[in-house]
Amino acid sequence: MSTEISVYESRLIREIKETPQEYLPNLLQIVRLFRESVVLKPAEDSFRQGWKETMAGETRPVSELWDGIDAE
Structure with a gap:
């Protein structure tokens, strides 16, 4: 399973790096809201x-x- 996690982590990192700088605060907010909604x-x-x-x-x-x- 750690292989799956590292694959997703690398995909997320790639997407983040391809996101224009001015949109990073919004992306961060989306990720935080998502995490809060799925974590019990x-x-x-x-x-x-x-x-x-x-x-x-x-x-x-x-x-x-x-x-x-x-x-x-």
Whole structure:
């Protein structure tokens, strides 16, 4: 698997080097947002956030959770 990682790293580095300098701040922001969206927070942090939302009344009935989702 380390071979796969190094292949992707080299491809990413090549893409970064080919990106015009003025777009690098935007690219950095995209990469950070992507990483934050795919990396799971520790369970304790998730629980604390959920508890905070619950105590603040930021809840929805279970019956509404699937509203708008087209599942067959």
